[in-house]
Amino acid sequence: MIPLSAPTPAGPPGPATAPAAPAAPAAPAAPPDPSAALSLRGLWKRFGQKIAVAGVDLDVPAGSFYGLVGPNGAGKTTTLSMATGLLRPDFGVATVLGTDMWADTDAAKRLLGVLPDGVRLFDRLTGAQLITYAGLLRGLDRETVAARAEDLLVAMDLVADRDTFVVDYSAGMTKKVALAAALIHAPRVLVLDEPFEAVDPVSAANIRDILRGYVDDGGTVVVSSHVMDLVQRMCSHVAVVAGGHVLAAGTVDEVRGEQSLEDRFVDLVGGRKDGEGLAWLRSSSASS
Numbered sequence: 001m002i003p004l005s006a007p008t009p010a011g012p013p014g015p016a017t018a019p020a021a022p023a024a025p026a027a028p029a030a031p032p033d034p035s036a037a038l039s040l041r042g043l044w045k046r047f048g049q050k051i052a053v054a055g056v057d058l059d060v061p062a063g064s065f066y067g068l069v070g071p072n073g074a075g076k077t078t079t080l081s082m083a084t085g086l087l088r089p090d091f092g093v094a095t096v097l098g099t100d101m102w103a104d105t106d107a108a109k110r111l112l113g114v115l116p117d118g119v120r121l122f123d124r125l126t127g128a129q130l131i132t133y134a135g136l137l138r139g140l141d142r143e144t145v146a147a148r149a150e151d152l153l154v155a156m157d158l159v160a161d162r163d164t165f166v167v168d169y170s171a172g173m174t175k176k177v178a179l180a181a182a183l184i185h186a187p188r189v190l191v192l193d194e195p196f197e198a199v200d201p202v203s204a205a206n207i208r209d210i211l212r213g214y215v216d217d218g219g220t221v222v223v224s225s226h227v228m229d230l231v232q233r234m235c236s237h238v239a240v241v242a243g244g245h246v247l248a249a250g251t252v253d254e255v256r257g258e259q260s261l262e263d264r265f266v267d268l269v270g271g272r273k274d275g276e277g278l279a280w281l282r283s284s285s286a287s288s
């Protein structure tokens with residue numbers, strides 16, 4: 001997809017430069033692309049008065065490392081939840097390698113590994129039990145599950161805490177054990193919501209290596225992240241989302257042009273504040 005130009009400013013609510021949400025979804029421009037790892041057409045979700053996702057069209061090429069970036073509340077998690085079978089769209093279609101997520105959910109979910117944001121785990125299991133449980137739920141035999149669980153505990157640096165209950169894990173350890181659970185059935189497409197949040201730098205580097213190897217072997221990774229530098233270094237493709245719309249999408253080089261991805265992101269999304277309203281916070285102006 002060719003990067004879109006910066007949108008013209010629209011009225012509130014939502015980010016200052018995001019286009020205003022139309023009152024009703026328009027018909028998708030084209031059918032989903034069956035060759036794409038993920039193909040989204042006209043995805044739309046409203047929560048009460050809030051239109052969280054307002055007609056997202058996106059193709060994630062098979063074999064790509066795809067970054068989804070956007071400001072807080074842009075609609076990233078809602079979009080990924082609809083694409084991965086966690087949240088039913090009001091309108092629109094999501095396909096995984098040509099399989100319709102909402103018409104053939106079981107088949108589509110078999111192709112996917114998902115690290116959702118903020119979804120409760122079975123945290124009264126130990127780390128080893130949780131990974132094992134995920135493998136058995138996916139229909140793998142016990143021998144395969146046992147071997148892969150060991151490999152994943154090593155890869156995620158969780159061997160020493162294998163018998164600790166997940167409820168007692170730190171935020172980063174919880175993220176890693178959830179990622180291990182998402183990987184155990186060797187899915188064709190991985191969708192990871194904020195996979196590096198709270199993860200220490202060494203573990204993050206290990207996870208990046210795992211994900212790069214996975215893509216090199218033909219898998220597809222979709223990550224949402226707020227860390228532009230990471231997305232610029234790690235991803236082949238990126239989509240910038242704000243106000244429930246895709247503002248730009250394509251290869252990282254297409255989207256950023258001559259700028260850094262971070263500068264391009266700020267140009268597209270806008271919303272920089274000068275802090276004038278917080279004069280009282282400056283020590284030099286404190287009166288007591």
Ligand SMILES: Nc1ncnc2c1ncn2[C@@H]1O[C@H](COP(=O)(O)OP(=O)(O)OP(=O)(O)O)[C@@H](O)[C@H]1O
Pocket residue numbers: 047050051052070071072073074075076077078079
């Ligand atoms: N279950 C819900 N009920 C009501 N509003 C919701 C719900 N889920 C999301 N929203 C709203 O939809 C909008 C998009 O939220 P979403 O979580 O998709 O954004 P995001 O891009 O993932 O944000 P962040 O980067 O902060 O995680 C926000 O305004 C949010 O308040």
